[in-house]
Amino acid sequence: MEATNFMILKPFENLKIADFSNSETEFMMKKALEKVAVEFGKEYDIVIGGKAYKSDKKIKSINPSKTDEIVGYTNSATEELAELAVEKAWEAFKTWSKTPAYKRAEFLLKTADILRKKRFEFGATMIYEVGKNWVEADADFAEAVDFLEFYAREMLRYASEQPLVRIPTEKNELRYIPLGVGAIIPPWNFPLAILVGMTSAAIVTGNTVVLKPASDSTVIAAKFFEALQEAGLPDGVVNFLPGSGALAGEYLVKHPKIRFISFTGSKDVGLRINELAARPQPGQIWIKRTILEMGGKDAIIVDETADLDSAAEGIVTSAFGFQGQKCSAGSRAIIVKDVYDKLVEKVIEKAEKIKMGDVRFRENWLGPVINHGAFEKIKAYIEIGKNEGNLIFGGNTREELGGFFIEPTIFKDVDGNARIAQEEIFGPVLAIIKANDFEEALHIANSTEYGLTGALYSKSRDRIEKAKEEFHVGNLYFNRKCTGALVGVHPFGGFNMSGTDSKAGGRDYLGLFLQAKAISEKIL
Numbered sequence: 001m002e003a004t005n006f007m008i009l010k011p012f013e014n015l016k017i018a019d020f021s022n023s024e025t026e027f028m029m030k031k032a033l034e035k036v037a038v039e040f041g042k043e044y045d046i047v048i049g050g051k052a053y054k055s056d057k058k059i060k061s062i063n064p065s066k067t068d069e070i071v072g073y074t075n076s077a078t079e080e081l082a083e084l085a086v087e088k089a090w091e092a093f094k095t096w097s098k099t100p101a102y103k104r105a106e107f108l109l110k111t112a113d114i115l116r117k118k119r120f121e122f123g124a125t126m127i128y129e130v131g132k133n134w135v136e137a138d139a140d141f142a143e144a145v146d147f148l149e150f151y152a153r154e155m156l157r158y159a160s161e162q163p164l165v166r167i168p169t170e171k172n173e174l175r176y177i178p179l180g181v182g183a184i185i186p187p188w189n190f191p192l193a194i195l196v197g198m199t200s201a202a203i204v205t206g207n208t209v210v211l212k213p214a215s216d217s218t219v220i221a222a223k224f225f226e227a228l229q230e231a232g233l234p235d236g237v238v239n240f241l242p243g244s245g246a247l248a249g250e251y252l253v254k255h256p257k258i259r260f261i262s263f264t265g266s267k268d269v270g271l272r273i274n275e276l277a278a279r280p281q282p283g284q285i286w287i288k289r290t291i292l293e294m295g296g297k298d299a300i301i302v303d304e305t306a307d308l309d310s311a312a313e314g315i316v317t318s319a320f321g322f323q324g325q326k327c328s329a330g331s332r333a334i335i336v337k338d339v340y341d342k343l344v345e346k347v348i349e350k351a352e353k354i355k356m357g358d359v360r361f362r363e364n365w366l367g368p369v370i371n372h373g374a375f376e377k378i379k380a381y382i383e384i385g386k387n388e389g390n391l392i393f394g395g396n397t398r399e400e401l402g403g404f405f406i407e408p409t410i411f412k413d414v415d416g417n418a419r420i421a422q423e424e425i426f427g428p429v430l431a432i433i434k435a436n437d438f439e440e441a442l443h444i445a446n447s448t449e450y451g452l453t454g455a456l457y458s459k460s461r462d463r464i465e466k467a468k469e470e471f472h473v474g475n476l477y478f479n480r481k482c483t484g485a486l487v488g489v490h491p492f493g494g495f496n497m498s499g500t501d502s503k504a505g506g507r508d509y510l511g512l513f514l515q516a517k518a519i520s521e522k523i524l
């Protein structure tokens, strides 16, 4: 089979996160931050079929820690350019889809090598562009490399002989073939990892794509695109098309020649894409495949048997890591009444230690929220929260720090059905809910429309087993935080309104970008 042409690869291993307490590593990140700052204001082109394009409209990428700093500009797509991108992607599909799987996998591995050499530059760009702290930025980087390495290996598995029941009269085989041209529409919050994962899975399987990055993170997207070019990816396999969601995004979603849409983002946009994609357009000859990964309202349950220090740590890290802007963020803590007061106190003690500020400085753990719209939305939720629970920590904005800063905010005594306990706020706001017992806590945890991540802190084996059966989330954790899924270790994706449970970083993921052809030949 094809895959045997390929060099022997080491088994997949997750890239370790950098240790910034090491002075050399710290120095490298400081240097990278200086280097990236020198490039502030640079303009990045749209690239279609290997050719660069400019447009009249530019997307301005602002540093949310310091809003007078412009990280860069990208040209913003027009419908004409979106049309051209689809056309060029189909041209490239003719040869790319026939390129042996091992060669496509090699491109991913080469891109991973290029990325590794620029590790801190990529990290620094995320620190400036989306306000990740050093560790969060490096974790995002490591996940991106992991996706490239993991999907390269996975493609070889999909390309190898597939097990079928044998019968004496026929020679049978099952081949996975690509779908065609896809639209890749990622979010800004894992601006490298998720974009890389979605794009690399689509192309390693032989598809070609139009990549429309989120408007808040176009510079890091452009840098990844440059890495693909450096790796020698043939023109037109990935067409880089920054542009607005409403214009470029919808144009692609509705396009009759788009075969699949891989989207990660909010519930509302995901549902709209689902609806638009379901409607066949004149000339369309397929049912568009949609892979839609959406939001969460994730819960951490703590019972009376739990280690409360560890639970407090897990609650604070899950609620406020990257300012609560993770789909996996533990925005609800559901605590049984016997340990409620004690644990709430411990959570506050931990929250008091959080250092907030410009994340270019390593000591700042909590950075800004992404943009003015998010800042206003979160502020409004804090006001709603004041009528729904007791504000016991934070609650203020801190514009004087120079960016979109909002204090880590904690409400206690929140009803499970309150808006701040049901709606995704996507900011540093934690709702603490009191439950009578474990059973009630589990019921509350399951009572939202989402089902992405969840955690239980407990020493009771029976309850852990019960939660395995009944806690209805795609990623369930015990006695640890509910964020930080690792590629290959914790395939990631959620239930219900959290999406189509695509399980990024898992063995089923590449299958979503493929169709299987069963081939049968009678033995004469």
Ligand SMILES: NC(=O)c1ccc[n+]([C@@H]2O[C@H](COP(=O)([O-])OP(=O)(O)OC[C@H]3O[C@@H](n4cnc5c(N)ncnc54)[C@H](O)[C@@H]3O)[C@@H](O)[C@H]2O)c1
Residues within 6 Å of the ligand: 185, 186, 187, 188, 189, 190, 194, 212, 213, 214, 215, 243, 244, 245, 246, 248, 249, 250, 253, 264, 265, 266, 267, 269, 270, 272, 273, 293, 294, 295, 296, 326, 327, 328, 424, 426, 452, 492, 493, 494, 498, 499
């Ligand atoms: N489940 C997951 O794996 C996962 C991972 C990360 C983020 N998220 C979710 O993503 C959201 C945050 O990301 P966001 O703010 O970038 O989400 P978003 O829905 O606003 O945007 C996501 C992408 O969709 C594009 N878009 C917007 N409107 C569009 C339209 N009408 N048609 C086509 N494309 C359109 C955007 O430009 C962007 O590229 C949160 O809800 C978070 O929970 C989910």
Ligand SMILES: N[C@@H](CCC=O)C(=O)O
Residues within 6 Å of the ligand: 189, 190, 325, 326, 327, 328, 482, 483, 484, 485, 486, 492
């Ligand atoms: N996969 C990430 C979350 C991605 C969504 O924002 C995690 O597990 O924390």
